[in-house]
Amino acid sequence: MGGKSYKPPASGEATVKLSLEQLDALQEIVNIGIGQAASILNQMIDSPIRLQIPYLKVVSPKTLEQELEVQINGNFISAVGLKFAGSFAGTAQMVFPTESAALLVTMLTGEEIGSNDLDAVKIGTLSEVGNIVINGVMGAISNVLEQHLDYSLPNYTEGTIQTLLKSSDLATKTVILFAQASFTIETLQIKGDIILIFNVNSFDTLLAAINKIAGKNL
């Protein structure tokens, strides 16, 4: 493990390249967190819920913006964010396209939503679901890598992709871990994105911790 190589920041490309082993380790850690989140969600609702991460990749801010634009197609998003600090620092975001957010709230609360606007009452549901998923992932990262992190209070945002990215205060060299989450409740497929934004230099610490753990276990 440890095949890391740096490239100068360029539009659309991540500034850090990960080896396959590092990417696998990250995928496994995120999957542990997602498993925890799915277990908690299953305890809370009557319908069995499956939560999966079809893919995970490391991207630059520019690529993130482009990918989200294609997915969201100019529509509004709902996002739950959590800032973290410590050995590494950044922001974790769970982003729901409006349509998926509405479906999820309807499934969890049984309340019909007449329009695409999510009123204040619905914000609570999305905040809790986002909080469960983010906590699962951040908890797994912190525990598996044996790194202590401090957290801010979770916050909820609605708006365009630009609103989200502006509030995340992205620098050119910021490294972003981008994972698509898929919720399956009965026959419904609901999608959301998990975005972990690492402050400059923080990603190096994360990779060092992954390499250390992998060195112990392999």
Add this chain to the structure above:
Amino acid sequence: MNNESKIIQQKFGILDNVPVGVCVLREDFAVLFWNSCLEDWTKIPRGEILHTKITDHFPHLSQPKYTSRLQQIFAGGPPTIFSSQIHKYLIPAPWHDDKYRIQQTTVTAVALEAQDVGSEAKGKISQSFYAALKNLGKPSKTPRYKFLKHSFLVLTLPGGYAQG
């Protein structure tokens, strides 16, 4: 009043003056602080609930959907939200006409210096971190970090309107 109670009262006493329900739990779910607002809402005076387990008063909080998430926070996890849409309320607080206050609850960990709460408490926390690491499928004899702090959960429960 023992040392732990004094520290808790010093640290959280100001929350007796806010119109929001706030309580503080220890890792064994013992109630260490119960603010005036919760006394008023629940009609349970602090003298009756302090140093007893919150689950003795509110047995529904023993369900895994609550305990598993609260234990995560004691294990160093992020703040946790219990929304009114999914849970209605965490602490039943009668309103009127058989209705209850709806609560949007946030639970956060608060760390105090171990020297403030004594070496006995420090040992308890150390064990709990070890257990949490095991639960995540990553057995380790090394605690995540040195246990210089004592964690408590603070439940903040704004609850201003009623639910039938």
